Amino acid sequence: MKNTVFLILTNLLLIGCTQDKNTNVVSQNLEKNNIEGSWKLVYAHIKEQDSIQVKDLNKTEFIKIINESHFAFFDQGKGSDETFTAGGGTYTYDGEDYIETLDFINAPAYRGHVFPFKAEVKGDSLIQQGHEKIEEAGLDRYILEKYIRITKQQ
Structure with a gap:
């Protein structure tokens, strides 16, 4: 009887000390999913x-939607149906490096370009910063953007 109890306790101890190989995968997926x-x-x-120009957000509403593999953004001028920009494509994110490939946009010179950013999710905030450069379009700028997560109550 003592041997049986000893073997059970030893096995429980060994199981508790063994690292689950899926733990790292789960934590990486949580990091990736928190940007969605x-x-x-x-x-x-x-x-x-x-x-340095601070964007006047009193005149526009800018929304970004990120799912498992794609992103999309919409910039609508308030009180105007003439000012509208939208785009989207695929992205990768590893918990720090957020890289967008812009596949769809109404500015042909921007299509197909890759934009590397650093991104961090803190609570309900997404902070994104990086260098946007497209020589053909004359684009060469650094951006810093802060977003808040949109919830059903907003």
């Missing part, structure tokens, strides 16, 4: 050459 959702832009600044 609908996001509203609440702050943005753009640095071009030696000037």
